[in-house]
Amino acid sequence: MNLAELSISKRTITYFSTVLLTVGGLFSFFQLGQLEDPEFTIKTAAIVTSYPGASAKQVELEITDRIETKLQEMSELKQVYSSSRPGLSIIKVDIKNEYWLDRLPQVWDVMRKKIGDMEDSLPPGSGKPQINDDFGYVFGFMLALSGDGFSAAELETYAKDLRKELQVVSGVARIDLWGVQEKRIFIDVAxxxxxxxxxxxxxxxxxxxxxxxxxxxxxxxxxxxxxxxxxxxxxxxxxxxxxxxxxxxxxxxxxxxxxxxxxxxxxxxxxxxxxxxx
Missing domain, CATH: 3.30.2090 (Multidrug efflux transporter AcrB TolC docking domain; DN and DC subdomains)
Structure with a gap:
């Protein structure tokens, strides 16, 4: 007896199964997540270190290898791949798949501590390793602030006040200001x-x-x-x-x-x- 014959001979079971699957499917459909910007976890970080004046080989031996050796002490590490250029070291690390969003901040803290412990061993003239682990941030809105007759300093003050108000809005995690002019005083000497x-x-x-x-x-x-x-x-x-x-x-x-x-x-x-x- 094939499936078609069984469905015809057992009509009651067939009707009940059909209704059950339909109701269950509709209920599951309306329970699906419908976020405009769904959360996703990026388990990659980049460590960038400058070493002005050094060749690619010097950067690899004196910067990249030392940082990689220290990073390999982490049990959470999945993969490390690096690029050494004249005057610049770029190291990217991937974290194991079992570490999700709730555990990643602790992993990044451990990585920062590892790198901080070995900064003193870096050669003189090299810069401080810059760690970037916030690739997962997604900006949903871009707001422009302008004002005729207002100076750049006044616009920056209003932008900071606006940022304080927006940070208390539910769902807002991060606000960055772009186009802010650095405060500088120039001294022209004869x-x-x-x-x-x-x-x-x-x-x-x-x-x-x-x-x-x-x-x-x-x-x-x-x-x-x-x-x-x-x-x-x-x-x-x-x-x-x-x-x-x-x-x-x-x-x-x-x-x-x-x-x-x-x-x-x-x-x-x-x-x-x-x-x-x-």
């Missing part, structure tokens, strides 16, 4: 004047770095109260940078030359950044 005064670029960098450093001023105990001492002098405006006195061994020699001229003009005997640049 090369001829600087050369005559014997001031180098390192003198200017050292002066700026030492002035804007944050140090602990300590505390003052008065009876039953303790007051914190907060040193001043940090940069608050471009004018504060212009008024900064340059610290250099050459400045002490130059000050003797400028002393008579500055006295006659009623100015102080210090050489400021505004005297040599704009």
């Amino acid at each position: 090369e001829t004047q600087v050369t005559q005064l014997g001031i180098t670029k390192e003198d200017l960098l050292r002066t700026l770095r030492n002035q804007n450093i944050i140090v602990d001023g300590g505390n003052v105990d008065l009876q039953d109260q303790r007051f914190r001492v907060a040193p001043t002098g940090e940069f608050t405006s471009p004018e504060a940078i212009a008024d900064l006195a340059i610290t250099s061994s050459a400045v002490s020699n130059v000050s003797q030359t400028l002393q008579n001229r500055q006295r006659s003009q009623g100015a102080d005997q210090l050489l400021h950044i505004r005297d040599i640049g704009t």
Whole structure:
């Protein structure tokens, strides 16, 4: 007896099975996930390390091999493949299939710790390994913010305020800002004047770095109260940078030359950044 004959002779069972499969199929269909951007897990990370001036062979021996050796200590690792170029090392790792979204963050933390432990063994002149493990992020919306008459700094402030409001929306995991201008102050120095005064670029960098450093001023105990001492002098405006006195061994020699001229003009005997640049 074949299946067709059995279906005809057992009509009750055939009708019941047909209705059961139909109802079960409809119920399963309406229970299927219907996400516009469904979640998916990417189990790949990339470690990029720069080594300026090194050849491809030097990058492989001094950077790539050392990082790969450390990564192979991970039991979660499935595969490692790398590419060594002049001045650049790129290593990609795949994690085993049994590690899903709920366990991957811990795996990435272990990998970062492994690489952090061996950073001191990298050669001088090499950059810090950059780890990228967020390939799975999907941006669903792109919003543009514009405003006539507003500066770039004001637009950035409004964009950050908008980001704070959007981050509390259910389902939002990450918000990135694109097109943000970096805050920079340029100092244009007259090369001829600087050369005559014997001031180098390192003198200017050292002066700026030492002035804007944050140090602990300590505390003052008065009876039953303790007051914190907060040193001043940090940069608050471009004018504060212009008024900064340059610290250099050459400045002490130059000050003797400028002393008579500055006295006659009623100015102080210090050489400021505004005297040599704009």
